[in-house]
Amino acid sequence: MVGGRAPVPKSNRNFKLWLVLGLIAAGVLGYGTYWFVFLRGTVRTDDAYVDAPIVSVSARLSGRVDAVLAQEGDRVQKGQVLLRLATDKLDIQTKQAKAQVEAAEARLQELTRGTRPEEIDVARAEIRVGEVELRRRQVELNRMQRLAKIKAVTMEQLDNAKASLADSQAKLDVARRRLQLLQAGSRDEQVNRSRAELDVARAQLASAETDLADAVLYSPVEGIVARRRVQAGEVVEDKQGVFQIVETGKTWVVANLEEGQIARVAVGQPVEVVVDAYPGRVFRGRVGPQFAATLSRFSLLSSSSASGSFIKVTQRVPVRIDWAQDTLPRLVPGLNVTVRIQVDSN
Numbered sequence: 001m002v003g004g005r006a007p008v009p010k011s012n013r014n015f016k017l018w019l020v021l022g023l024i025a026a027g028v029l030g031y032g033t034y035w036f037v038f039l040r041g042t043v044r045t046d047d048a049y050v051d052a053p054i055v056s057v058s059a060r061l062s063g064r065v066d067a068v069l070a071q072e073g074d075r076v077q078k079g080q081v082l083l084r085l086a087t088d089k090l091d092i093q094t095k096q097a098k099a100q101v102e103a104a105e106a107r108l109q110e111l112t113r114g115t116r117p118e119e120i121d122v123a124r125a126e127i128r129v130g131e132v133e134l135r136r137r138q139v140e141l142n143r144m145q146r147l148a149k150i151k152a153v154t155m156e157q158l159d160n161a162k163a164s165l166a167d168s169q170a171k172l173d174v175a176r177r178r179l180q181l182l183q184a185g186s187r188d189e190q191v192n193r194s195r196a197e198l199d200v201a202r203a204q205l206a207s208a209e210t211d212l213a214d215a216v217l218y219s220p221v222e223g224i225v226a227r228r229r230v231q232a233g234e235v236v237e238d239k240q241g242v243f244q245i246v247e248t249g250k251t252w253v254v255a256n257l258e259e260g261q262i263a264r265v266a267v268g269q270p271v272e273v274v275v276d277a278y279p280g281r282v283f284r285g286r287v288g289p290q291f292a293a294t295l296s297r298f299s300l301l302s303s304s305s306a307s308g309s310f311i312k313v314t315q316r317v318p319v320r321i322d323w324a325q326d327t328l329p330r331l332v333p334g335l336n337v338t339v340r341i342q343v344d345s346n
Helices: 010-039 088-113 117-149 155-184 188-214
Strands: 042-051 054-058 063-068 081-085 216-218 223-228 241-247 252-258 270-275 283-290 316-323 336-342
Touching: 081 241, 088 188, 117 155, 188 216, 252 336
Parallel strands: none
Antiparallel strands: 042 252, 042 336, 054 241, 063 081, 081 216, 223 241, 252 316, 270 283, 270 336, 283 316
């Protein structure tokens, strides 16, 4: 006995040593069996999630929100009304545009239809009246000139008679020119200008009607409203995002594989998918297309360094996993999953 303690028998020390070695060997054998049965010929990762199309719905013009007809969590159908904007000003603009189109159409019809016979008759009658008036003024001037020779009228009266005759002659010339224009009809440039004005009016009407239709916002897809970013009474701007809708019936898995695993993965390989939200259930899938770049290339902060230092980091490449079964539970984007890809069927 040394120091008051009995020495440990050598057989006990050997037993403990063999016990530790046995446990290590059992662990190695167990892991080897697990690898041979479950992991051999597979690529596994838990850096994966469910993904789905998320459609952003934006306003197509500025205006005040009159009514919001869909809330977060609502299931909506394609073409269902989500939101309505106030249309007071848009209604007025549309009515004004319609009136401008009608006025332009009437103007063009007037030019292309030609002069009515009644207008020509009126113009001829005006010429006859003007000729009678001109002869009367001429007679009056002749009388004034005779009286002026005997000093029976003043020079002012004679000048007035001459002016009246010139005025009657000018009116008669205008009436004759008007008759010529009526008989000639509309000029081509007038018709072309009127047609251009009608085209402009119709384009303005189409724009007003489009704005009026855009005041009602429809769902472009069937899905569930994930985000609603506006309330009734608020003013929205053109192209402002107001809804986000998760399209139903179209989900897949994105698995971020390490770059050392990519060489063994090919399109069409079978995949076992375990969703954390449904423990104990295994879903079937198949490898889809690989993304064209690693995750780091899509990050806001580049992994490259300009300082001269470099730390090599294992990169991950996103791979799409498509479902290989028709019946699936409710899956929403972002759910965590674990995938096991069968890369070797032998």
